[in-house]
Amino acid sequence: MCIDRDDRRGEMMRDSQDTWLPQPAPDEVEIGQILQALADPVRLQIVRLLAAAGEGSCTSLDVPVKRSTVSHHLRTLRESGVVATRLVGNTRLSRLRTAELEEQFPGLMTAILAATPRDRQPVG
Amino acid sequence: MCIDRDDRRGEMMRDSQDTWLPQPAPDEVEIGQILQALADPVRLQIVRLLAAAGEGSCTSLDVPVKRSTVSHHLRTLRESGVVATRLVGNTRLSRLRTAELEEQFPGLMTAILAATPRDRQPVG
DNA sequence: TCTGTTCTACGATGCTCATCGTACATGATG
DNA sequence: CATCATGTACGATGAGCATCGTAGAACAGA
Numbered sequence: 021m022c023i024d025r026d027d028r029r030g031e032m033m034r035d036s037q038d039t040w041l042p043q044p045a046p047d048e049v050e051i052g053q054i055l056q057a058l059a060d061p062v063r064l065q066i067v068r069l070l071a072a073a074g075e076g077s078c079t080s081l082d083v084p085v086k087r088s089t090v091s092h093h094l095r096t097l098r099e100s101g102v103v104a105t106r107l108v109g110n111t112r113l114s115r116l117r118t119a120e121l122e123e124q125f126p127g128l129m130t131a132i133l134a135a136t137p138r139d140r141q142p143v144g
Numbered sequence: 145m146c147i148d149r150d151d152r153r154g155e156m157m158r159d160s161q162d163t164w165l166p167q168p169a170p171d172e173v174e175i176g177q178i179l180q181a182l183a184d185p186v187r188l189q190i191v192r193l194l195a196a197a198g199e200g201s202c203t204s205l206d207v208p209v210k211r212s213t214v215s216h217h218l219r220t221l222r223e224s225g226v227v228a229t230r231l232v233g234n235t236r237l238s239r240l241r242t243a244e245l246e247e248q249f250p251g252l253m254t255a256i257l258a259a260t261p262r263d264r265q266p267v268g
Numbered sequence: 269t270c271t272g273t274t275c276t277a278c279g280a281t282g283c284t285c286a287t288c289g290t291a292c293a294t295g296a297t298g
Numbered sequence: 299c300a301t302c303a304t305g306t307a308c309g310a311t312g313a314g315c316a317t318c319g320t321a322g323a324a325c326a327g328a
Contacts, residue, residue, distance in 0.1 A: 050259075051188075051256060051259035051260075052183075052185055052188060055179055055182045055183045055188065055256070056183040058179045058183075059176075059179045059180040059182075059183035060285090060286075061176055062286080064175075064176060064179065077304080077305085078304070078305055078306090079303090079304070079305085085286085085287070085288090086287070086288060086289085087304085087305075087306095088287085088288065088289075088290090088305085088306075088307090089286070089287055089288070090305095091305060091306055091307090092285095092286075092287085092306090093286085094305095095306085109294095109295060109296070109304090110294065110295040110296060110303070110304050110305080111295090111303090111304060111305080112304085112305065112306095124259075125255050125256075125258070125259055126255060126258070127251035127252075127254060127255040128251075128252070128255035128256065128259075130251060131249050131250060131251040131252035131255060132175060132179070132249075132252065134249070134250070135175035135248075135249055135252075136175075184315090184316075186316085201274080201275090202274070202275060202276090203273090203274070203275085209316085209317070209318090210317075210318060210319080211274085211275075211276095212275085212276075212277090212317085212318070212319075212320090213316070213317055213318070214275095215275060215276055215277090216276090216315095216316080216317085217316090219276085233274090233325065233326070234273065234274050234275080234324065234325040234326065235273090235274060235275080235325095236274085236275070236276095
């Protein structure tokens with residue numbers, strides 16, 4: 021019963037194998053929301069980590085904020101259409117919606133992820 | 145003397161014909177700043193208008209905010225590296241730094257500008 | 269010089285939101 | 299059942315910023 025209480029904007033999605041948190045349909049995703057989601061440095065870092073690792077959870081993502089804040093950011097990323105989250109046991113694994121984003125905004129994520137992260141400092 | 149007081153981060157630039165407001169060098173432009181600049185709906189609208197018209201000034205841009213706010217947004221866009229502004233008489237004409245952006249972040253602006261503006265509503 | 273236009277700087281204001289701590293639900297494990 | 303780990307909801311807080319009005323500088327034209 022808490023399933024549909026989990027998110028205000030929709031119901032759980034069913035895959036052949038997995039259950040997914042509600043997310044906007046590809047044609048509902050708006051470029052303004054995407055840009056707003058990626059504007060935050062922590063969220064951009066999360067996106068980079070997901071692009072590198074494929075998947076990530078609230079605790080596995082190495083970002084300098086508390087767990088509840090990571091959860092908040094993952095929610096924002098999901099509601100804007102950037103990531104999809106599936107339930108695996110007690111954890112929730114998020115991944116980039118690479119295919120849908122490429123369909124809706126060709127070249128966008130590629131261009132952003134190709135950009136050099138600014139927090140890379142020359143060490144040694 | 146007020147020329148270098150006009151912006152805190154640099155001096156005027158001289159072209160063969162024009163004088164330009166100070167702006168970051170192409171390699172100083174950071175993707176995070178770009179995304180943050182484009183995250184605001186009014187600024188995104190300004191960018192769309194500039195892409196369509198080529199150039200625009202504080203008063204010529206048709207956005208639903210006051211002139212001083214447009215000036216503020218153009219400053220943000222300039223300092224983030226999105227637009228360049230040249231002085232023509234009493235007016236200041238801003239344009240997208242299309243070439244430099246394409247060089248630094250290939251496909252980025254193309255992808256964003258290709259996205260359908262959300263404020264298009266079916267009328268009639 | 270006087271007038272009108274364009275634009276910016278500055279201060280004030282109000283709202284959005286990133287962050288955190290806490291409490292709680294859920295699932296895994298013993 | 300008891301315990302622990304994971305994640306979210308919620309309320310509070312503080313900072314950032316979008317917006318505006320006003321004042322003043324710079325330029326064009328008469």
